[in-house]
Amino acid sequence: MATMAAIVAPFSFSSLLYSSPSSQTSCSFIQRPRFSFSCRASLSSPPQHGGPTGFMDFPYVSAPHKALMVDLVSTVESRLGSLLNPCSLPPDVQSYQNETGTAHAALHLRSGVQSSQIDFILGSWLHCELPSGGALNITSLSAYLNSSTDAPNLLVELIQSTPTSIVLILDLPHRKELVLNPEYLKTFYEDTQLDQHRQHLQKLSEVTPYFSSSLYIRSVVSPTAILVRIETEQLEEMIETHVTPIAKQVLKTWLDVCAFGERVVGESDRVYLKKRDEMSKKKTIEIDLGSSLPRLFGEETAKRVLEALREVF
Amino acid sequence: MATMAAIVAPFSFSSLLYSSPSSQTSCSFIQRPRFSFSCRASLSSPPQHGGPTGFMDFPYVSAPHKALMVDLVSTVESRLGSLLNPCSLPPDVQSYQNETGTAHAALHLRSGVQSSQIDFILGSWLHCELPSGGALNITSLSAYLNSSTDAPNLLVELIQSTPTSIVLILDLPHRKELVLNPEYLKTFYEDTQLDQHRQHLQKLSEVTPYFSSSLYIRSVVSPTAILVRIETEQLEEMIETHVTPIAKQVLKTWLDVCAFGERVVGESDRVYLKKRDEMSKKKTIEIDLGSSLPRLFGEETAKRVLEALREVF
Numbered sequence: 001m002a003t004m005a006a007i008v009a010p011f012s013f014s015s016l017l018y019s020s021p022s023s024q025t026s027c028s029f030i031q032r033p034r035f036s037f038s039c040r041a042s043l044s045s046p047p048q049h050g051g052p053t054g055f056m057d058f059p060y061v062s063a064p065h066k067a068l069m070v071d072l073v074s075t076v077e078s079r080l081g082s083l084l085n086p087c088s089l090p091p092d093v094q095s096y097q098n099e100t101g102t103a104h105a106a107l108h109l110r111s112g113v114q115s116s117q118i119d120f121i122l123g124s125w126l127h128c129e130l131p132s133g134g135a136l137n138i139t140s141l142s143a144y145l146n147s148s149t150d151a152p153n154l155l156v157e158l159i160q161s162t163p164t165s166i167v168l169i170l171d172l173p174h175r176k177e178l179v180l181n182p183e184y185l186k187t188f189y190e191d192t193q194l195d196q197h198r199q200h201l202q203k204l205s206e207v208t209p210y211f212s213s214s215l216y217i218r219s220v221v222s223p224t225a226i227l228v229r230i231e232t233e234q235l236e237e238m239i240e241t242h243v244t245p246i247a248k249q250v251l252k253t254w255l256d257v258c259a260f261g262e263r264v265v266g267e268s269d270r271v272y273l274k275k276r277d278e279m280s281k282k283k284t285i286e287i288d289l290g291s292s293l294p295r296l297f298g299e300e301t302a303k304r305v306l307e308a309l310r311e312v313f
Numbered sequence: 314m315a316t317m318a319a320i321v322a323p324f325s326f327s328s329l330l331y332s333s334p335s336s337q338t339s340c341s342f343i344q345r346p347r348f349s350f351s352c353r354a355s356l357s358s359p360p361q362h363g364g365p366t367g368f369m370d371f372p373y374v375s376a377p378h379k380a381l382m383v384d385l386v387s388t389v390e391s392r393l394g395s396l397l398n399p400c401s402l403p404p405d406v407q408s409y410q411n412e413t414g415t416a417h418a419a420l421h422l423r424s425g426v427q428s429s430q431i432d433f434i435l436g437s438w439l440h441c442e443l444p445s446g447g448a449l450n451i452t453s454l455s456a457y458l459n460s461s462t463d464a465p466n467l468l469v470e471l472i473q474s475t476p477t478s479i480v481l482i483l484d485l486p487h488r489k490e491l492v493l494n495p496e497y498l499k500t501f502y503e504d505t506q507l508d509q510h511r512q513h514l515q516k517l518s519e520v521t522p523y524f525s526s527s528l529y530i531r532s533v534v535s536p537t538a539i540l541v542r543i544e545t546e547q548l549e550e551m552i553e554t555h556v557t558p559i560a561k562q563v564l565k566t567w568l569d570v571c572a573f574g575e576r577v578v579g580e581s582d583r584v585y586l587k588k589r590d591e592m593s594k595k596k597t598i599e600i601d602l603g604s605s606l607p608r609l610f611g612e613e614t615a616k617r618v619l620e621a622l623r624e625v626f
Contacts, residue, residue, distance in 0.1 A: 218536035
């Protein structure tokens with residue numbers, strides 16, 4: 001899991017590239033590169049749209065979407081506080097774009113201090129113009145724990161490819177096998193009543209289940225994962241009324257039960273957790289690196305972003 | 314996994330008892346017993362409906378539903394042939410009912426011969442009258458491999474609680490953790506293209522995803538599991554046209570790739586597989602025994618059925 005969010009917006013690329021046919025109509029262009037990829041993007045090239053470009057500015061998304069992301073990131077950083085090191089990514093990895101300025105992304109990564117249970121938190125946004133005239137906007141926040149605990153990670157992602165639809169991915173991905181560890185399932189998923197949020201969304205007529213066609217990603221998410229497509233003319237209201245309170249509640253559960261929960265992890269479990277995290281990271285990099293990041297931003301930028309991230313992984 | 318199908322119709326009870334609110338309307342009575350449970354059911358008590366009561370007769374379901382189940386069971390028994398021992402269940406476990414004759418069930422269990430990879434196959438049907446005047450009918454076929462192979466098991470289940478709707482569960486449940494074993498995911502789920510069947514059904518307007526509200530059961534099923542509700546006035550045609558060819562194809566994949574596939578399983582893997590199967594069995598029994606089987610058939614019958622099954626597990 002450690003690099004699930006490494007490649008700018010992990011589930012986004014994976015989900016969109018490998019999504020089921022009905023889910024990828026408006027984003028299928030990503031699989032057929034239409035940009036110039038001899039990328040020389042850096043902060044010295046101002047974005048075509050002007051305006052702020054920092055991670056916390058979320059400059060391309062709607063007000064409620066931005067408010068949600070700012071709230072989640074602020075809450076995580078406030079609660080974790082001194083457990084986090086400052087972001088040390090190079091400026092041209094904190095923000096980067098393609099040569100023509102049609103694709104633009106930001107990254108925010110803070111590792112946990114040595115004594116903490118935090119491996120790192122990673123926030124990102126991605127904007128790219130669509131040939132149709134619209135834009136794809138992805139924002140994400142992930143948090144990864146280290147092997148001193150076996151508690152689940154955190155994954156929040158919003159993927160908007162049309163003005164009237166958004167894919168929401170909201171989960172605490174498990175870090176132990178659930179069939180073999182029903183007490184783990186009980187502690188983190190049943191006792192926390194996480195499924196009530198999925199059930200709430202499922203009842204809304206605007207919401208349909210979303211299936212990533214990457215079977216690996218389907219394996220990574222937990223049984224209470226929210227993977228839904230929301231389609232409505234009132235998308236901003238839907239984000240304010242339904243998505244925001246649920247995302248805040250899931251984050252609260254992660255902070256209270258996972259990030260600050262105390263778990264006894266034996267040596268063999270630590271070995272297992274490290275092995276599982278590494279495998280997940282390797283597999284995710286395979287999925288993501290071979291595909292959309294180079295296509296959107298060019299090989300050079302993709303390589304630079306990944307190398308910078310690898311230093312802290 | 315070994316006893317996932319042990320309790321007459323494993324996913325059925327679990328699924329119905331723990332299904333999400335929108336899925337359980339017509340079956341919620343199961344949670345509030347309305348039968349007399351001082352059960353003296355046996356083959357000596359003829360069913361209220363008369364007619365055949367053997368497992369392969371599937372006396373209560375529609376012609377296409379019966380044809381599908383007979384085809385699947387016949388195919389499995391024909392292909393596995395001499396790898397299977399005869400069914401040795403006592404007659405009052407092969408068929409049993411409640412005192413008033415409103416609930417009736419049949420079981421068919423054949424263990425694998427010592428030298429085979431087969432643990433056992435288990436077929437079942439369950440019929441019970443609903444207070445509303447309709448009936449609940451569940452048919453299932455499961456196949457379990459032993460620890461000489463790590464290949465997936467087989468699970469087919471059809472749950473019909475109204476004349477115009479059916480829940481279909483069709484899966485090859487994995488027996489190794491997928492996040493840690495991507496090559497296992499590739500071999501059994503990607504290379505076999507199992508997901509095409511789920512995708513085919515997903516495109517039909519009569520089909521919606523089905524979520525068991527048992528998180529454990531959601532953990533047990535694979536990423537290509539078909540868990541759907543089909544609602545249509547033309548249910549029989551739907552079973553003939555869509556469900557039957559898909560179920561036959563999934564069974565063929567299981568037979569070719571899993572039951573007759575050759576896998577190298579080291580000693581530590583065998584220990585893992587045994588532990589995982591046992592945990593799954595224990596958990597499933599907890600879920601099922603505490604609930605619907607005693608409620609539908611009485612404590613005495615539930616105990617008799619379970620004890621008979623335990624002898625071969």
